[in-house]
Amino acid sequence: VSTAAAPPVKRRRLAALRARAARLPRAIWLCALLAFVNAVAWSLLVPVFQNPDEAVHAGYAQYIGETGKVPQRLSTGPYYLPPPDADIAFSEVPFSILGHPTWSAAQNAQLHGRLDASPRPGSVNEGGAGYASSNPPLYYAYEAIAYNVAKPGDFLDRFEAMRIASALLAALTVFFVFLFLRELLPGTPWAWTVGALAVAFQPLFAFMGGGINNDNLIYLAGSALLAGVARAFRRGMTPGVGVWIGAALAVGVLGKGSMFALIPGAVVGVLLAAWRTPRERRRRALGGVLAAGLTAGIPIVGWLVANQLIYDRAASTTTASFSAGSTFQVRELFSYIWQFYLPRLPFMDDQFPYAQPGYHFYPTFPLWQTYVQGFIGRFGWFQYMFPMWVNWLGLGVLVSILGLAGAALVRFRAAVRRRWPELLTYALLFAGLLLLVNLVGYQYRLGAPHNNFEQARYLLPMIGLYAAVVALATRGAGRRWGPALGALLVTVAIGHNLFAQLLTANRYYNGATYPLVTDQAPKPDTKAKAKARAKKEKKKAP
Amino acid sequence: VTRVRAAIAVGLALIGVALLVTLLHREEPFVGDNGREIELPAFVVIPAGEQACQPEGAIPDGAGTARITVSTDYKPAGPLTVSVVRDGTTLGSGVIAAGIEDQAARVRVGSGVGGARDVQVCVRNNGSRRVSVAGQEVPFGSGAHVTDPRQPQTRAMRIDWFEAGKATRLSRAGVIARRAGYAKASWVGTWTFWAVLALVLAASAAALALVLRETRRAVET
Numbered sequence: 063v064s065t066a067a068a069p070p071v072k073r074r075r076l077a078a079l080r081a082r083a084a085r086l087p088r089a090i091w092l093c094a095l096l097a098f099v100n101a102v103a104w105s106l107l108v109p110v111f112q113n114p115d116e117a118v119h120a121g122y123a124q125y126i127g128e129t130g131k132v133p134q135r136l137s138t139g140p141y142y143l144p145p146p147d148a149d150i151a152f153s154e155v156p157f158s159i160l161g162h163p164t165w166s167a168a169q170n171a172q173l174h175g176r177l178d179a180s181p182r183p184g185s186v187n188e189g190g191a192g193y194a195s196s197n198p199p200l201y202y203a204y205e206a207i208a209y210n211v212a213k214p215g216d217f218l219d220r221f222e223a224m225r226i227a228s229a230l231l232a233a234l235t236v237f238f239v240f241l242f243l244r245e246l247l248p249g250t251p252w253a254w255t256v257g258a259l260a261v262a263f264q265p266l267f268a269f270m271g272g273g274i275n276n277d278n279l280i281y282l283a284g285s286a287l288l289a290g291v292a293r294a295f296r297r298g299m300t301p302g303v304g305v306w307i308g309a310a311l312a313v314g315v316l317g318k319g320s321m322f323a324l325i326p327g328a329v330v331g332v333l334l335a336a337w338r339t340p341r342e343r344r345r346r347a348l349g350g351v352l353a354a355g356l357t358a359g360i361p362i363v364g365w366l367v368a369n370q371l372i373y374d375r376a377a378s379t380t381t382a383s384f385s386a387g388s389t390f391q392v393r394e395l396f397s398y399i400w401q402f403y404l405p406r407l408p409f410m411d412d413q414f415p416y417a418q419p420g421y422h423f424y425p426t427f428p429l430w431q432t433y434v435q436g437f438i439g440r441f442g443w444f445q446y447m448f449p450m451w452v453n454w455l456g457l458g459v460l461v462s463i464l465g466l467a468g469a470a471l472v473r474f475r476a477a478v479r480r481r482w483p484e485l486l487t488y489a490l491l492f493a494g495l496l497l498l499v500n501l502v503g504y505q506y507r508l509g510a511p512h513n514n515f516e517q518a519r520y521l522l523p524m525i526g527l528y529a530a531v532v533a534l535a536t537r538g539a540g541r542r543w544g545p546a547l548g549a550l551l552v553t554v555a556i557g558h559n560l561f562a563q564l565l566t567a568n569r570y571y572n573g574a575t576y577p578l579v580t581d582q583a584p585k586p587d588t589k590a591k592a593k594a595r596a597k598k599e600k601k602k603a604p
Numbered sequence: 605v606t607r608v609r610a611a612i613a614v615g616l617a618l619i620g621v622a623l624l625v626t627l628l629h630r631e632e633p634f635v636g637d638n639g640r641e642i643e644l645p646a647f648v649v650i651p652a653g654e655q656a657c658q659p660e661g662a663i664p665d666g667a668g669t670a671r672i673t674v675s676t677d678y679k680p681a682g683p684l685t686v687s688v689v690r691d692g693t694t695l696g697s698g699v700i701a702a703g704i705e706d707q708a709a710r711v712r713v714g715s716g717v718g719g720a721r722d723v724q725v726c727v728r729n730n731g732s733r734r735v736s737v738a739g740q741e742v743p744f745g746s747g748a749h750v751t752d753p754r755q756p757q758t759r760a761m762r763i764d765w766f767e768a769g770k771a772t773r774l775s776r777a778g779v780i781a782r783r784a785g786y787a788k789a790s791w792v793g794t795w796t797f798w799a800v801l802a803l804v805l806a807a808s809a810a811a812l813a814l815v816l817r818e819t820r821r822a823v824e825t
Contacts, residue, residue, distance in 0.1 A: 092814050099807040103800045110787060155787040163787045170786035178790070215790060222789035252818040259811050545819035546607035552815050553615025556808040560619065563804060564626065567797075571783040572776050574634040574671075574764050577738075578641040 089255045090240045097236035097262035097271070100559065101229035104272030107563055109163040109570050110155050110221055113273025114443050114519065117152060118142055120274045121190025123202040123224055127209035132199045132373045133191040143189025147217035150176050150183055159443045160576040162569075177216040185217070194276075198365060200316035201276035204231075224274045231278040232271025235525065236262045238285035242526045243533050245292035253536050256548035257529035263555040264528070265439050265562030270519055276318045277519055283314030283321060284495075284523025287328060288488070294335035294350070295484040298343050304350035307332060308357025315362050320520065323498030325358075327491030334483035389508050398504045399497070402428045402516070425514055434460070436518025439562050444517050446569045446576070448561070459554065463535045466547070470538035492524050608819045612812055627774040632710065632766035635718075636664030640740050640762040647675055647736035648748045649755045650684075650729040656737070657726040658748035658760050663688065668696075668715035668768020672727065672761055673708045673738035680705050681733040688717040689724045702731055715768040725763060737761045 111117045121144055125133045144152055154173040155163045164170055177183065188195075191202075205224045212223030240258040247253050261267060270277055287310035294303045311328055314321030332354050339347035369375045397410045406412055414426050425431035438456035440447040447453070471478050478485065503515035536548040638660055650656050670686055682704045687697035696714030717723070729735055739748070739761040747760035781797035788796070 089814060089818055092810070096807045096811050096814075099803055103804045103807070106788070106792065106796055106800050107784065151787075163783075165783045165786065167782075167786070173787055174790060218787070219789045219791070222792070250822075252815070252822040255814055255818045259815065263808075263811065543607065545822060546611040549608045549812070549815050549819060550611040550615050552811060553612050553619070556811060557615065557619035557622070560804060560808065561622070561626070563800075567780050567784065568773065571780040572633065572773070574766075575637055577637070577762050579644070 087244075087251065087254075089251075090237060090244075090258070093240050093255060093258040093262055094233040094237040096259065097268070098229050098233035100262055100268045101232040101271030102226055103563070104268050104566075105222065105225035105229055106272075107566055108269065108272060108441075110151060110218060111157045112442050112570070113270065113275050114517070115194060116274050117144065117148070117157065118190070118192035118194035119202070119205075119276060120221055120224060121145075121148060121187075121192055122194045122197065122199075123205035123209055123274065124148065124185060124220070125188055125191055126199065126202050127206035127213075127220075128186045132375070133188045133195045134373075135195045135375050142192035143187060144192075145185050145187035145190050146183035147177060147185050148187075148190055151217050151221070159445055160578055162571070162575055165571070174216070174218075177218065182216070197276055197318060198316045198369075200313065201279040201318070204279070205274060221274070225272055228274055228278045229271050231282045232268065235267075235271075235278075235282045235285045238282065238289045239526045239529045242285060242289040242292050243529060245289065245296045246530055247533055247537070248296065250533070250537060250544075252545055253533040253548060256536055256552055257533035259552045260532040260555045261525050261529045263552070263559040264525070265559045266437060266441070266518055267522055267525055268559060269441050269562070269566075270522065277522065279317030280314045280321050280523045281525060283310050283317060284324060284491075285526045286310035287314070287324060288491070288524070288526040291328065291331045291335065291487055291491075292484070294332065295338060295481070295487075298339040299332065299336040299347035299350035300343075301346065301349045301353040303335075304332070304353030304355075305357045308354040308359075311354075311358035312361040314523070315358075316365055320495070320498055320502075321523070323494040324491050324523065325494075327487055327494045328354075328358075330490050331484075331487035334487060338483055390505065395501065395504050398507070399500045402500055402503075428514075428516065430457075432514065432516045433518050433521065437521070439558075439565070440518065441562070441566060442569070446565070448565060452561075456558075463532060463551070466535035466538035467531045468538070470534045473538065488527060488530075492527055495521060495524055605816075605820050605823055608816060612816065616812075628772050630770040630772050632669045632768070632770050633776060633779075635666045635765050635767055637765060638760075638763045640742075640760050642673070642738045642762050643740040645736075646739060646741045646756075646759050648727075648739050648750065648759045648761050649734065649736045650727060650750060651734045651752050651755065652729055652732050654750060654752040654755075655726055655728040656748040656750045656761070657689070657724045659746070660688075660723050660725050660763075661721065663717050663720045663723060664765045665719045666715075666767050667718040667765035669710055669712045669766040670698075670725070671708055671710045671764040671766065674700075674704055674706070675736040675738065676705050676733065678706060679733060681735045682729075682731045684709070684711075684735065685726075685728040685730055686711045686713055687726045687728070688713055688720060689726060690720060690722065695720055695723065699730075704735075710766065712768055718768075725761070727761065 111120075113119075118141075121142065122133060124145070125131070150173065154169065154176065164173070205227055208223040208227035209220045212220040215223075236258050239261050240254050243254040243257045244251075267281070270281070287307060290303055290307040290310055294300075294307065297303070307328060311321065311325060314324065332351055336344070336347040336351050394411070398413045400407070401410065401413045414428060434457055435447060435453045436444070438448065438453050438460075448456075499516055499520045506515035507513060532551055533548075536544040536551070538544075539547040648656050648658075672686070674681070674684070676682075680703045682700055682702040684700040684704070685697060686700065688695045696717040698711040698713045700709045700711045727737060737748075739759050741758055742760045744758050747758055749757060781794045784797040785793040785795075
């Protein structure tokens, strides 16, 4: 970019920015590039619409791209009412959660023929945003740029362009994860690369990064927030860092409502970081707090107002998921959240029951089935995954990593004691996210009993903490073995990613389709369970 | 640095072995299904010595092996004979050996059934125990007719079809690459799958080189 014609102030700023970028380690750019390449690979591998809710997310972006307007929230009618071109793709790919896309060359030719027909099929319908229309518009406005760049192409060309734009967000997320680790573990530069690459090759993250989904923007925002908070604690709170943190929050909230979950932790973090700033810089730190508040608050409030006044959408369009339904009970919510992670206590109603002897609703062990198995790899519309033995193996690896990270915390307990406000902030951020997802999950269940809402992807805004645990684990292995462990973990992540892609290729382009199984009646018990139950019943009999 | 190299080598060796096992695994390639769902407990019940026959408009091209999900109430059952019949002529048949127990069972019925139209698929229970085949409720006449009139006659079996012969997953790579190019952006084709594979492998190699470089730098400083 030529700066010759730019005014002096702008030129100085650009030069400062360049100098700052040049000071960053080369590894950060490479990690981001590799994350981008991997996410693009996923985007080309996964069939159209197979990222969760991708049809409506694409529909929202398409509507903005075509009209420049934010779609109205659907209150009645079908969940998804696409414009003609998206409708052709949807029906001729064809979309199916359980099935596979067409394997027929003739149908493929027909699909492209219909999309490229003259005149081109229409591309505008507000209903294309479907049930995603309640989301804030920032992610979709960003995607609309890619949509318009690829506008000379047909619907599927624009679709892939939007996926690639998402991959760019995945790359930026890894960039901020690297920055976060740099602030968190300043004395171990190689661990930054290890942690960032563990994220770049984490299959669920890369799968999401290769799809059109506003989750990608809050992964970026969450990682930027972590990096900003870590910077505030390490270098002291300043107006610049305040703007950074506030911008991360604003971008996240304007991307997806679940970012609200991170606000309490961020507020505590900003205040604690200001409190920990040396006394002589306290005034500046207070300026940082103010900057964070204003940078986050003005766009968020502005959006909530504009949502209602300009776009004629109720403010609840953004915050509706937090409103309590009529059957909402705090006691039941507590019980639900408790049982999501821990065994049921005697006085609690069973929130994840066996529906009938031998048959149970999904999930019965939610922490394991939803979050652990989901993180190891559950793809598509939370539909297909690795064989169960891989999940057990993955659990072993995750537990080992956690154990080593715990060992590192014990070894460096003096630093942990010194940095407790920072660790508390990370814990609050993560807890806030867990709680909000569970709160929405509980509300979802009130309307759809025993249906599952939670998915591992909802936790990825805090993917930076996963990177931190991986990096810490390498520290836990000691100075001698740490780098080797780091290299091994990156290799494992690469293998994990590769096998997830093979699993995906087999799922969509080779393997048997999944029949729809409806649970109208009990599934047969396993043999062991049937025996155990018979024994129990025999005992009970008079 | 030696330890780092060794760790990468161990990791790559593990990946290599797992890849070989995965890609050289042999199985009958999937060709299609009969579109029936599985509704619990709407299974087609076939008592000992009885038979269930259901109409199928078309068997997918290339099919030679059928898969049905059989419930046996935790006890070994069978044998079951699966046959494909058109106008009284058996186009192909096979036997699921005795000893099946609550499982999805595959049976080779011969490649002569692939592409056949307006046929009956029959499952005869030659064993001494009752079995149930997973399926769904359907209107009377469109589902399986069970020779024992006391059994429900408004259910249809779910049948998955596979090729008759086994093939390694590796040998399916060309088919996968072709299918992966369908229903995507106009510039995507069979080549894209190979390009994606190359991209992922290159990115993986670059990541390992980066880790090696960073850890070496740490040792040197």
